[in-house]
Amino acid sequence: MSKIQIFDDVEVKLVQQMGSDASVVQAARVSVTGENVPDVLLNNRDMGLINYLMRELHGTPFESNAMTFYIKAPIVVAREFMRHRIGVSVNEMSGRYTVLPGEFYIPDADRKLINIGTSAKPEFALGDSTQVEAVQLVLEDSYKNSWRAYEYLLEQGIANEVARLALPVGIMTQWYATFNARSMMHFLSLRTQVPTAKHISRPQREIEMVAEKLEAEFGKQFPEVYAAYQRNGRVAP
Amino acid sequence: MSKIQIFDDVEVKLVQQMGSDASVVQAARVSVTGENVPDVLLNNRDMGLINYLMRELHGTPFESNAMTFYIKAPIVVAREFMRHRIGVSVNEMSGRYTVLPGEFYIPDADRKLINIGTSAKPEFALGDSTQVEAVQLVLEDSYKNSWRAYEYLLEQGIANEVARLALPVGIMTQWYATFNARSMMHFLSLRTQVPTAKHISRPQREIEMVAEKLEAEFGKQFPEVYAAYQRNGRVAP
């Protein structure tokens, strides 16, 4: 059996981008003037406009831009990620066309492992040392077993798409995702803890880790839009 | 360890439906008359209209209807299924809120197991008896190992969402999916062998099995639309 590699984190890299706070202002200004606003530093009136658009649920001015990310995370995260249908374009590594790398995710010691709430109102807490150890050992052992089955089936000449049935949702996968600012904010509002939000559900920690890294990049590229998003705590549906 | 159950097929059940061939005609007629066409037997002119709409790439008349299905299939199929973003609404069993049932998929002896083509032009063939046996035994064994790890972690008090990392993509899941006729035809054109299509790629057999069962129900509910779809081999993009 070839060796497997263990990851305890996800990876997010900005690949390409188009647009900025100024392009939001520009898209909005066409509504009132048809004028072209040069892509320069924003003044106070522009920043007021961005906040106004966010508060008044004008969604489309936040769509005339794009960001493409490379993301590496376990399948369990990819599964949740792919449920965001609107304004998100995705290309994922295929277990049909290729033999997957033996890379697996195991939570590190900081990951809260136990649910001390209910399933409707989950509240997570750190596990004790036995629990942490159980997760580390049992997952690694189970991953190795699955990986051995996968490799064995491939050696027998079985097609990738059949052999992969043995692989766990904790295996790492990779994908490119293209967002616009609106779809990004939809994603963030559902996959991070928004301070001004009224809901109590929490995302699975691993997709939250992806979301936090996306959020950091988003905040850098669109500082005013991001500030308005945080202030208002919601985006046009 | 609790016992696991093995499935060698997927399940598709029609749950509810709205509309018919006649509602396609009705939606199209509003374009020219604004008139209401009663939901009755179609005449030749109506059937000609359906074929005309399909051939001329008028997509929206095929959207004023709906079908909800219950689907049970392995995660590997659910993963591909969820990539169809447009006009398909899905609710899937959650491995966060619930402990998943120990139900797993293993292909039966008719499933072509080996790729005798390339990855770009795959061509599948039956495996020999050793290969069939390897798949059956190795997958079942691997599933049992994964299931044991999952149950053990749950017993240690680990949260569902962490314990499930050990579960394989061959485990069965369940979901409701709502289509309209247009999104159904998009799905079928990508996940079944369309006689009139020009492309050579083949879907993974397991999602094709889901697609074939959806197709059978769709053909029953929309016989004229289905006939026009087959005749033209494509739908408005």
Next chain:
Amino acid sequence: MSKIQIFDDVEVKLVQQMGSDASVVQAARVSVTGENVPDVLLNNRDMGLINYLMRELHGTPFESNAMTFYIKAPIVVAREFMRHRIGVSVNEMSGRYTVLPGEFYIPDADRKLINIGTSAKPEFALGDSTQVEAVQLVLEDSYKNSWRAYEYLLEQGIANEVARLALPVGIMTQWYATFNARSMMHFLSLRTQVPTAKHISRPQREIEMVAEKLEAEFGKQFPEVYAAYQRNGRVAP
């Protein structure tokens, strides 16, 4: 010149429907049990679940249903209506394939005609009798002129699609629109006054008239979903 007909209201008729409050519960329950809930009277736990889904921004359980409406309203409304891209399917009367009927919209005396706020914070008030009369007379006269030009060009053998350039956005048009409950609530949250909303912009009165009629039908078909929507004042984005 053929006579024109004046309308001072919009028309909304429910054509067909699928699903109910119970189908929302059913779609949500698959997440936790995979069980099928019969389409019967809801108990308190079901109603609690609907409210929980709404509050916690679970959007997809509200998509496994459908309603098709026939709508008649001026083009100015159709223009705003068609901007709702997600989950709304539309077929509209075509001015290319047919000669449009000479039906035009003129606001009645109750329609607030003047903006006493700003364009960013509009606040509408009733016009005085001179203003009401001006709107009635000037619009009717202008519509007649446009209609005369349209008819004249058609008589000269000019194609429908060219002759219609003269027609005003106040002319009535007709369309079928299919929503699911989620897209309906998105629509309503942007096109009606939601008591719990924080935004101050107001929709154009004429699309609000359409929205109010849609809302009435929606509330009848999905009373519990509608109550939860009103209570929470927002839907998953």
Next chain:
Amino acid sequence: MSKIQIFDDVEVKLVQQMGSDASVVQAARVSVTGENVPDVLLNNRDMGLINYLMRELHGTPFESNAMTFYIKAPIVVAREFMRHRIGVSVNEMSGRYTVLPGEFYIPDADRKLINIGTSAKPEFALGDSTQVEAVQLVLEDSYKNSWRAYEYLLEQGIANEVARLALPVGIMTQWYATFNARSMMHFLSLRTQVPTAKHISRPQREIEMVAEKLEAEFGKQFPEVYAAYQRNGRVAP
């Protein structure tokens, strides 16, 4: 009455862009390798891949890019444009927040004015000189009447959103539209004459004029994707 201005053409300007043929290759390669392909000149194998993706109906690799356009065209075109829901983001000049400029569209002498086919199989031909003159004179006269009504109502203090009811669909409007390559090809396949297409319907000439200008820019930014699109005559639905 203020003067009106007549246009006989539409305007399309590329505002910003992200991605290229190479980014399509890059998005596709993640499926098989997870590797990052530098954004350089494509080799033959890359160009073969693009053609393969197009032919085999792989849609998502064509979505990891973006182009924003400024478009100026009559409302009759905007109406058709806004029906493209998927992957197209639009911000249009608003007749609620602003007084519209007095700019109107009248076809020039090259525009085929008469339909010598049927409505189902339209075939357009040039008008004779009387017809050309009728269109020019009658439309300009009708536009002036409508414009006079609009200006009069505004002078009486009537709100923009009510006064505009008199304005014709031949008035010019302006919008920003953001596409990705896939949504662009969907648009082009429905709004231009595709040589390899099997359908016979023709778009209204004015939206075809917009589409042709978009196509020219698209072909410049994505020459290999565009060539593959033309060769295959269709895109993943």
